[in-house]
Amino acid sequence: GPKVLQIPSHQIIDMGQMVTLNCDPVSNHLYFYWYKQILGQQMEFLVNFYNGKVMEKSKLFKDQFSVERPDGSYFTLKIQPTALEDSAVYFCASSLAGALAEQFFGPGTRLTVL
Amino acid sequence: SQWGEENLQALSIQEGEDVTMNCSYKTYTTVVHWYRQDSGRGPALIILIRSNEREKRSGRLRATLDTSSQSSSLSITAAQCEDTAVYFCATDEGGLSGKLTFGEGTQVTVIS
Structure with a gap:
C-alpha cells in the first residue's frame, strides 16, 4: 500500500539546538499532518498543512515549531530551539482529502533532547 | 479530555479467543x-466507521458505533498471534x- 517515509528514524540533540524532521508523504496526497507521541501515552495532534498553509494547530504546536513543504519536496517539522519536553516520537501522516479520509502514517522519528 | 478513563487497557488472550475493546468519546464525531x-x-x-453506520466488518474485525452513547467497540474474532498490537x-x-x-x-497480546 501507499507508504509515508520519515527521515531520520532517530535523532539525539542537545537542548537549545535546532532540529528538522523530514517526511516524504504519499505522492498524490494533499493533506499533511504531524502528531506527537510520548512513550506510553496517546498520540496527539500537532498540526496539519494543506495548499502551502497551516490549517489547524494544537496548543502543543509551540512558537518554536514550524512546518513547510517547499516545492513539493519533504514535508518538514522544524523545532528551534528544542526543549527537554520535546523528546517524543513524531509521526507524519498524509491523506488525499481532509475530513473523513484515511490518514497514512510514517514509522515515526524518535527525538531525544538531552 | 476527549476520552473516558476506561480507554486505557492491556488485554492478554489465548490464540483462537475473541476480544473486544471499547472507547467512548465526549464530543461530536462524524467518523471513528x-x-x-x-x-x-x-x-x-484497520476500520473506519461513519456516524450513519452502526456496524462495520472487515475479515475477522467488527466495529460498532453508538452515537447516542458516544461509544465505539472493536472486536477481533479468533485472535491470532499476529493480532498482537496496540489498538487505538x-x-x-x-x-x-x-x-x-x-x-x-489498548495493548492486545495474543498468546499461542
Whole structure:
C-alpha cells in the first residue's frame, strides 16, 4: 500500500539546538499532518498543512515549531530551539482529502533532547 | 479530555479467543477510525466507521458505533498471534482539516 517515509528514524540533540524532521508523504496526497507521541501515552495532534498553509494547530504546536513543504519536496517539522519536553516520537501522516479520509502514517522519528 | 478513563487497557488472550475493546468519546464525531500500531511502527488504519453506520466488518474485525452513547467497540474474532498490537480509536470532528483525536489505546497480546 501507499507508504509515508520519515527521515531520520532517530535523532539525539542537545537542548537549545535546532532540529528538522523530514517526511516524504504519499505522492498524490494533499493533506499533511504531524502528531506527537510520548512513550506510553496517546498520540496527539500537532498540526496539519494543506495548499502551502497551516490549517489547524494544537496548543502543543509551540512558537518554536514550524512546518513547510517547499516545492513539493519533504514535508518538514522544524523545532528551534528544542526543549527537554520535546523528546517524543513524531509521526507524519498524509491523506488525499481532509475530513473523513484515511490518514497514512510514517514509522515515526524518535527525538531525544538531552 | 476527549476520552473516558476506561480507554486505557492491556488485554492478554489465548490464540483462537475473541476480544473486544471499547472507547467512548465526549464530543461530536462524524467518523471513528480504528488503527493498530505494531511496535516501532506508525499506526495503520484497520476500520473506519461513519456516524450513519452502526456496524462495520472487515475479515475477522467488527466495529460498532453508538452515537447516542458516544461509544465505539472493536472486536477481533479468533485472535491470532499476529493480532498482537496496540489498538487505538480516533475521532474526526468533520472539520476540513481532518484532525484526528486519539484515545489512549489498548495493548492486545495474543498468546499461542
